Amino acid sequence: VDPEDALAVAEALEEQSSDAWSLSRASELFASLGQDERAEAAAVLAISSVGEPSARVDFWQRWSRSIRALPGDRAASGDRLLRAAELALRLGDIEFAIDFSSAALRERESFAALLVHGRATSARGDLTTAAMVLSRALERATTPAERSRGAVEMAELCCKTGDLAAARGHAQEGLAGAGELATRLQARNIFGKLLLTQQAWSEADRHFAADAWEAACAGEHVSELRARLNRAIALLSSGRFDEARSMLAAVLDDGEQRGERMATGYALTNLAVIANLKHEYPEALRLFERAIDIFRKIGDKVALVNLIANLAEIRLQLGLNDEAEQALAFARKVCGNVIPGVRITHVAYVAAQIHLACGRPLDAWSELSDAFAYGAGSKLGECYALAARIALDDGDLLQAAHMISKAGAEATSSDWLRAEVTLLEAMRARAAGEPFGQLAAEALAHSRQAHSRECALEAHVLLHHASSSVSRPSHAPDDDPAAARSHLEAAIAIRDRVAASLPPEIARRFLARRSFAELARLEACARSAAEADPKGCELCGSSACAGCARAPARALRPSPAVPALKRMVGTTPAMLSLIHQIEKVGASDATVLIHGESGTGKELVAEAIHEVSARRMGPLVKVNCAALVETLLLSELFGHEKGSFTGAAARRRGRFELAEGGTLFLDEIGDISPRTQVALLRVLQDKTFERVGGVTPLRANVRIVCATHRDLRAMVARGEFREDLYYRLRQLVLEVPALRQRPRDLPVIAASILERIAAERGTAPKRLSSRAISALSRHSWPGNVRELENALRAAAIFADGEVIELEDFTMNVEGLRDLDALEPASSPMTSRAGTSSAIPAIDPSGGPRSSAPERAELEPHSLSTPVDRTPLELAYAHVRGGVSLSDMKREIERECIARALDESRGNITRAAALLGMKRPRLSQLVKQYGFGGTSED
Missing domain, CATH: 1.10.10 (Arc Repressor Mutant, subunit A)
Incomplete structure (x- = not known):
């Protein structure tokens, strides 16, 4: 092609600035003509204007082929590759930055190539390799300017690893020799971040404001965005949320317009933090998910793991335990199960919280032990505090005091941790029979300073107990019923305000959190007291109250909920039969045995049975029998008396008492030990039990619903399960069909799950393409509906549009890599001819929201x-x-x-x-x- 013609074409294409493909082709033509600056400028515009990942990858691959095909010696080739690496790093495409910088190093191991490669590996989260590469870059530095740049990058790395003293030293070295404004601003940025770690908010605000002004005057747009972002963080940290939100919104707009993905991602992250602190939970979830999507595309694993862990924590606060567990599994997947060192304690802390919320204290302790073995990290204090909670639940007051002391030593810079430690001290004092009212009042003050509703709610409950005479030592002054009522009402109001701000499905799960069980009992007790003009119950101060242990845990006002039966979707005969049986079973008070494979929804069936029963106004208490060893399970089920075993420093109620007046769901009943079988048989026969270490018979007014995936009849034949208990349990048996046995229900189930996911995130529901639904319907689903939900959650995150394609599963869901092999030429589930490209969203009740596609199945x-x-x-x-x-x-x-x-x-x-x-x-x-x-x- 004649060079003049090529130049004319390139310039014509360059004028089409709104068309990314034209700009991409223009960049290739400019590069072939040796006009590197124009080529790179066009490439920047093309790549930054594309958000769709596959198109962005294609643009980078075209640019890579273009510059690698250019003539020239190794030095020229290395320079072009290095500029491409810097360009990729600037645009937030870390993997391409690493690819280009590695290629540049193969051409020539220069200071510049080592510096860019070190920055890229640091951004990817490989901090060990980054430290090695940057150290080598400093060795290759030959001028003061190079040494300054290398020192500043090393300071950034030390900030990531938490070595703040080393970060300060490197930043000082970098600032002293900085010749370029960009290097000087980067060094000053390190000092600003150190001010943030010292909680010098006002000084940090002034520091970053000066940096932003200097960068703006010099036209250093990236440095300006960074300074404005960090200034907003200083405002956020000082509690000036509205000012910080306004500033972050402006940074977000500018970052998106300029294609600066790092600035955009961090702006979204901190906007999510503000939404969470202001208790705007659906907005916080939405912003965190947007930020995760950006950092996933960038490839910054350290930032990505931190974001996902934060998202999991919010989900856990809202009672979305399964979704929190799925988020953490995703974090481990993106890191190849190798969590960056600086995030090990954070991930361990969140994982332990999830295990504890799901009734798996041993697994929680195992995660915390890993964090203690690592011995560092920003969440180490929180790990000690959570360990103290586990010890308190187990009645081990010595261990609890030890862990509280360790958590207190880490609480110097965290308002929330100070509130949590004071709260734990009050809880320990109460368990030991010591005065705890003053500690609870201090915890309430700290929780307000930390903007923590969770801590405030628990503090109000403790202050309620402290105002009731039975809950305090004999030398305390007279009880204060008015104060007790006031604190109880405050705790209920905190819970209900959060629930009222949530979508109905999330609100239902929030109110069902295990941590609210005590508050629900106190609430029911207060209702009973109000009806009988009482004087003093054991927990609420009312002598005429029926007693907290016998009062069903229900809300004073109806809670927003989606009935479990409405969430059981499907039109196959097996599902219709199951729903019909549940409605019949609910009318009786007989013991129910639910049988089905893991993941089929046995817990949902138990919820449905409870909701249609006469006990629906009482509590539904759930126990996973497989998660606890024999001794812990007996204590968990029946409670224990003070001194019944080592560490039992206080009486503890068991699940049978907590479920009084309601339903007790025993999941994985086939995993209980022979000793536990005997104890359970007695409850079923006599309706009485004793706490571990106790002699007083207690009456059990509960309905028992059990579930298992095991063949109990075969276990009886092998002598592994008591025959008399087996026949007591199987008064009524419900079979939950496996997903593979009802493939026709899969589109309806998937649509219902996607509706729920959208409601949680506050977005429009996504849909499955015809190809995806066809292949999914042919998968064997060994994990059943749970596996399907996890797959849909992962695919919904990765899907770029409103339609989830087959590739979103095969590329991002580990167990479905070969799903496309199941895709037939013509699917019996959904005919390709005459259908739209996507399955329309289906209402959870089973009916389509829009015109139904033609189907090749029997209808x-x-x-x-x-x-x-x-x-x-x-x-x-x-x-x-x-x-x-x-x-x-x-x-x-x-x-x-x-x-x-x-x-x-x-x-x-x-x-x-x-x-x-x-x-x-x-x-x-x-x-x-x-x-x-x-x-x-």
Whole structure:
């Protein structure tokens, strides 16, 4: 191509500044003509204007091919690669920065190449390699300017690793020799961050304001954004939330306009922190997820892990335990299960919180032990505080005091940790029978300073107890019923204000948190006291109260909730039968055994049984029997008396007492030990039990619902499970079908889950493409609905548009890498011909929100046979297409019954005659398939 023609084409394409592809081609042409500055400028505009990851990768690959194909010696090639690495680092594409800088180092190991490679590896989270590379860069520095730049980058790295003294030394060295304004501003930025660590908020505000002004005057836009961002952090840290939010919003706008992804990501992160501190939880979740998406594209693993851990913590606060666990699993996945050292304690702390919220204290302690072994990190104090909570729950007051002391030593720079430590000291004092009211009051003051509703709620509950005479030592002054009521009402108000700000589904799960069980009992007790004009209950100060242990834990006002039955979606016969059985079972008070594979939703079935029962106004208390060893499980179920074993320094109520008046759900009942089997059998037989170490029989007024994935009958035959207990448990048995047994329900289930995910995030629900739903329906789903939900959550994060494609699963969900191999040429689940490219969002009740796509499966009232195919040929075609013979038989049976009932106007006797079957058998099938509006004669 003639160079003049090529230049004319490039300039014409350059004018199409709104078209990324034109700019990309222009950059390639300019590069081929040797006009490097124009080429790089066009490349920057092209790449920064593209947000879609695959297109961005394609642009980088084209640019890489373009510059590598240019003629020149190794020095020229190395310079071009180095500029490309700096460009990628500036635009936030870390992996390409590493690729280009590695290639530049292969051409020539210069100071500049080592410096860029060290910055890139640091950004990716490989701090050990970054330290080695930057040290080598400093060795190669030959001028004062180079030594200054190297020292400043080393200071940045030391800030990341937490070595603040070394960071200060390197920053001072860098500032002393800085010749360029950018280097001087970067060194000053280190000193500003050190002011933040010293909590010198006003000084940091002035420091960053001066930096922002100097950078703006010199046209250093990146340095200006960085200074404005850090100034906003100083305002945020000093409690000036509105000013900080306004400043961060401006940084976000400028960062997005200039394509500065780092500035954009950190602005979103701190806006999320403000939303969380202001208790705007749905907004905080949305902002954190946006920030995670940006840092995932950048490739900064240190920032990404920190963000995901923060997101998991918020989800945990809201009672979204499964979602929090999924977030943490994602964090470990993106790091290849190797968490950056500076984030080990943070991840361990969040993982321990999740385990504790799910009733797995041993797993929680294991995570904390890993953090203690590491011995460093920003969340070490929080880890000690959480360990103290576990010790208090176990009644080990000596261990609790030890951990509280360690947490207190780490609480010098954290308002929240000071509040938590004081709260724990009050809890320990109460458990030991010591005065605790003053400590609780101090904890309340600290919690207000830390803007922590969680700590404030617990402090109010402790102050309620401190104002009740039975909860205080004998030498304390008279009780104060008015103060007790005031603190209880304040605690309830905190809980309800949070719940009122949440979408209904999240509010339901928030109110079901295990940590609210005591508050719910006190609330119910207060209601009973108000009705009887009482004087003094053990917990609420009322003599006429029925007693907190016997009062069902229910809210004073109806809580926003989505009934469990409404969340059980599906139209297959097995699901309709299960729903029908739940409605019948709820009317009785008999023990129920739920059987099904792991992940099928046995806990949801238990919730549904509770909600339709006469005990629905009482508590539903859940215990995972597989998560605890025998001794802990016995104490967990029945409670223990003071001194019953080493460390039992106070009486503790068990789950049977906590579930009084309600339902006790024992999950994984097949995993309990022989000793626990004997104790449970006695409760079922006599309705009484004793606490561990106690002799006083206590009455159990609970309904027991059990669940297991094991074959209890086979365990009885092997002598592993008591036969008498087995028959006590199986008064009523419900079978929960596996997901692979009802593939027709998968689109409805997936849509329901995506609706719930969208409600949690405050976004529009995403949809599954036809290809995705076809392949998903053919997967075996060994983890059942839980596995499907986890896969959908991961895919929904990675999906760029409103439609989740098959590739979003195969590329981002570990267990579905080979899912595309299951994709047939023509799916029996969803016909490609005549359908839209995506499955429309489906209402959780089962009906489509918009016009339903054509389907190739058998549907009710659609069994007509084409004239050119016999019924046998049509049926066999469906079998060959993947529909099981048994499913098709049930579908045909159900359809025929529906038509016969329609013809007989719901009369079962006449319908049985039409079908040529006996009336009792038809009556049984009518109940099984959930047909209503029938009569017997």
